[in-house]
Amino acid sequence: MSKARSRLARAPRAALVCALIAVANGVCWAAVTPTFWVPDEVSHVGYAQHIAETGRLPSDRGDGPPEVPGPSDEQNFLSQGLPFSVEGRPSWSPASDRRFRRDLEEGAFDRSRLGEGLAAGVHPPLYYLAEAIPYRLAGERTLLDRVMAMRLLSSLFAGITVFFTFLFLRELLPRSPWAWTVGGLVTAFQPMLGFLAGGVNNDNLAFAASAVLFYGIARAFHRGLGPREGAVIGGAVAAGMLTKASTIGLLPGVAFALVALLWRASPAVRRRALLGAGVAVAAAGLPWLTWILYSRLAVGVGPAPAAGLASDSVSSGLSSLREQVSYVWQAFLPRLPFMADQFPYYPPWEVYFKGFVGRFGWFEYGFPDAWYRVAAVLFAAIAGLAGMAVARARRSLKGRWTEIATYALMAASLAVAIEVVAYRYHEEVNQSAFFEQARYLFPLLPLYAALVALAVKGAGRRWGPAVGAFLVVLAMGHSLFSQLLTISRFYS
Amino acid sequence: MRAGAGIAATLVVALLVIVLSSSDRRLADTNARVRESGVALRLLAGKRRCQRQEVPAGAGAVRLFADPFVFKSGPLEVTVFKDGRPLARARAPAPSPAGPVVLSLEPALEAEVPDARVCIANRGVTPVELDGNVTPPGGSSLSRLFVGQPLPPDDIRVDLLRPGRESWWSFAPAVADRLGLRKASFFGAWTMWAVFVLVGLTWAAGLLLLRREAAGR
Numbered sequence: 001m002s003k004a005r006s007r008l009a010r011a012p013r014a015a016l017v018c019a020l021i022a023v024a025n026g027v028c029w030a031a032v033t034p035t036f037w038v039p040d041e042v043s044h045v046g047y048a049q050h051i052a053e054t055g056r057l058p059s060d061r062g063d064g065p066p067e068v069p070g071p072s073d074e075q076n077f078l079s080q081g082l083p084f085s086v087e088g089r090p091s092w093s094p095a096s097d098r099r100f101r102r103d104l105e106e107g108a109f110d111r112s113r114l115g116e117g118l119a120a121g122v123h124p125p126l127y128y129l130a131e132a133i134p135y136r137l138a139g140e141r142t143l144l145d146r147v148m149a150m151r152l153l154s155s156l157f158a159g160i161t162v163f164f165t166f167l168f169l170r171e172l173l174p175r176s177p178w179a180w181t182v183g184g185l186v187t188a189f190q191p192m193l194g195f196l197a198g199g200v201n202n203d204n205l206a207f208a209a210s211a212v213l214f215y216g217i218a219r220a221f222h223r224g225l226g227p228r229e230g231a232v233i234g235g236a237v238a239a240g241m242l243t244k245a246s247t248i249g250l251l252p253g254v255a256f257a258l259v260a261l262l263w264r265a266s267p268a269v270r271r272r273a274l275l276g277a278g279v280a281v282a283a284a285g286l287p288w289l290t291w292i293l294y295s296r297l298a299v300g301v302g303p304a305p306a307a308g309l310a311s312d313s314v315s316s317g318l319s320s321l322r323e324q325v326s327y328v329w330q331a332f333l334p335r336l337p338f339m340a341d342q343f344p345y346y347p348p349w350e351v352y353f354k355g356f357v358g359r360f361g362w363f364e365y366g367f368p369d370a371w372y373r374v375a376a377v378l379f380a381a382i383a384g385l386a387g388m389a390v391a392r393a394r395r396s397l398k399g400r401w402t403e404i405a406t407y408a409l410m411a412a413s414l415a416v417a418i419e420v421v422a423y424r425y426h427e428e429v430n431q432s433a434f435f436e437q438a439r440y441l442f443p444l445l446p447l448y449a450a451l452v453a454l455a456v457k458g459a460g461r462r463w464g465p466a467v468g469a470f471l472v473v474l475a476m477g478h479s480l481f482s483q484l485l486t487i488s489r490f491y492s
Numbered sequence: 493m494r495a496g497a498g499i500a501a502t503l504v505v506a507l508l509v510i511v512l513s514s515s516d517r518r519l520a521d522t523n524a525r526v527r528e529s530g531v532a533l534r535l536l537a538g539k540r541r542c543q544r545q546e547v548p549a550g551a552g553a554v555r556l557f558a559d560p561f562v563f564k565s566g567p568l569e570v571t572v573f574k575d576g577r578p579l580a581r582a583r584a585p586a587p588s589p590a591g592p593v594v595l596s597l598e599p600a601l602e603a604e605v606p607d608a609r610v611c612i613a614n615r616g617v618t619p620v621e622l623d624g625n626v627t628p629p630g631g632s633s634l635s636r637l638f639v640g641q642p643l644p645p646d647d648i649r650v651d652l653l654r655p656g657r658e659s660w661w662s663f664a665p666a667v668a669d670r671l672g673l674r675k676a677s678f679f680g681a682w683t684m685w686a687v688f689v690l691v692g693l694t695w696a697a698g699l700l701l702l703r704r705e706a707a708g709r
Contacts (some may be wrong), residue, residue: 012700014704015707017697017698017701018701020697021694021697021698024690024693025691025694027690028687028690028691028694030669031675031679031683031684031686032684033685033686034515034674034675035674035675045695082674086529091521091546091673091674092520092521092548092669092670092673093546093548093604094595094604094605094669095546095604096546096606096607097673097674100674101677141677142677144674144676144677145676145677145678146673147676148675148676170699175618176704177708178705178706181701181702181705182702185701185702188694188698189694189698190701199567220564256496285637320616347618351522402613417549464498465493466493466494466495468493468495468496468500468702469493469494469495469496469499469500469702470496470497470499470500471496472497472698473496473497473500473504473699474500474503474504476694476695476698477500477503477504477505477507477508479691480504480691481507481508481511481693483687484511487667487671487684488667489673490670491667491670492518492519492663492670
């Protein structure tokens with residue numbers, strides 16, 4: 001304990017402040033957003049509730065009756081009372097609220113049923129095991145109180161995300177402390193991160209694991225791969241994989257990084273690097289293998305094909321492959337003349353950019369269009385300044401191409417993995433709906449922070465401080481307006 | 493650093509003041525469970541349709557949503573009853589054909605009327621189609637409650653508005669009251685103000701950190 005405390009004391013104070021701001025921001029969002037209005041929150045709450053109430057995972061049916069789709073009585077009561085409608089508002093009548101609370105307290109709900117948690121049952125259990133703790137700590141209080149306690153834990157994960165994003169920047173740009181602070185603060189005030197941190201959603205732990213992973217890789221590139229770096233990388237991969245299977249999208253980049261780190265290690269440190277790589281592989285693989293074995297041996301089923309990533313039910317004919325490639329292309333790039341139009345909108349703008357700037361609730365309210373256009377101009381300026389920083393440092397970057405390639409590969413492979421799942425979902429599950437959401441790319445938040453940090457460097461020594469402060473204050477305003485937007489959406 | 497922070501802060505504060513000072517009619521309550529209904533409910537000429545609804549304190553007007561073309565027929569009359577006794581009435585003799593119709597309640601209701609009976613009467617000579625309050629456009633595509641189920645029976649959507657136009661500054665206490673509803677048991681009207689204090693603290697912490705790091709450059 002004292003060792004951990006002394007380690008925390010050695011952490012840069014600026015990183016701790018950024019992390020605390022992210023936690024506080026998450027708490028604000030948790031207070032502002034009505035229950036079940038964070039995407040899929042009812043399912044994630046159901047999963048964690050099931051673990052806390054029965055001690056069993058969703059895949060472990062025990063002796064109970066088989067689960068049937070649909071909300072449990074308690075979830076249904078909350079859904080009706082809140083209400084659970086995409087465009088609904090909670091009632092504002094104090095008398096009705098008193099009746100609602102009384103009925104919720106007095107209702108003898110059967111909490112052993114998974115209910116909507118069944119839909120989240122495809123996910124590995126780590127986040128839900130963690131969320132079962134605040135659920136239990138809330139004692140015999142109502143589900144509304146318990147959800148609030150669970151939301152607070154999600155906010156802590158946002159703090160971890162920002163803390164390690166800061167440390168990642170410190171490794172990436174070791175001579176630019178100002179850029180670390182700006183990148184950390186801009187990330188801490190990112191409204192979609194705050195919005196998700198204010199809800200019960202396994203993305204929060206997946207983001208945190210990814211931030212640790214980016215830090216571990218950057219550290220290994222700058223200080224050499226050793227057992228400690230291997231443990232950080234492997235532990236982060238394990239945490240991510242046991243939280244959300246989409247973490248698999250980051251693995252090609254991780255594998256490339258390990259190979260590159262071994263390849264460039266001098267003979268004097270190659271043994272240490274090999275040990276580090278071994279630790280990384282073991283730390284990543286053993287927990288995942290244990291989970292697979294547990295699923296197969298103790299419960300009798302394999303881990304669910306999380307979010308369709310491992311689905312083998314899709315025909316893989318050439319035509320389907322061509323369509324899939326075309327779909328993935330159009331998700332990020334302009335459609336080429338020979339491609340069939342597979343989206344009714346332009347995904348990079350409608351899904352990823354607007355989703356990053358802010359589309360809240362169940363993606364049904366956001367800023368006026370002009371806001372996104374202004375944000376696009378601002379992002380273009382940030383990208384331009386970052387480009388200037390890269391151009392200026394191109395000589396020193398020559399020796400870092402493997403590191404840069406690692407981050408690029410992590411980003412590209414995650415994006416492709418998500419779009420492969422999105423294509424399959426669209427084709428096989430619901431042809432009128434599209435799966436992709438901006439938050440699925442949020443494991444790449446450290447790269448967003450790096451872009452901002454590079455922009456500050458790109459502005460040069462004279463203007464860098466002013467640009468950094470400008471961006472941070474703008475991010476604060478963006479966060480506040482996002483919260484005001486949510487308040488006006490539900491309470492006015 | 494100060495110049496950058498100052499410019500951005502000026503922009504943010506100016507926008508904040510403009511947005512929060514804008515005045516409009518504000519909702520007192522609504523029975524709407526969707527913003528825009530996909531179901532039109534027909535009210536024949538001379539007929540009345542009644543429904544149960546909470547009517548909040550301070551309701552000064554009623555807003556109905558109708559097909560503008562059909563609605564030209566009017567007039568409509570809305571009456572709020574409690575235990576068979578009329579408490580307030582609103583009438584639109586010549587409603588505008590464009591957009592929702594706002595009818596002033598006379599007298600404005602000072603106290604909350606739980607489980608009131610709200611009756612909408614078509615005093616015209618042709619039928620009127622009014623939006624329902626539950627079913628979203630496209631029926632069941634948005635809410636999982638409707639998947640595989642018959643569409644729910646809609647009431648007429650009735651928005652109850654506060655009297656007059658208000659800025660966000662004057663409306664804020666009512667918003668604070670609402671934010672505490674249907675949340676954790678320890679939430680209340682204080683919660684929204686606490687959120688703003690916390691937001692202020694994060695801003696202060698961020699700015700102090702910037703200043704400290706800039707000084708250390």
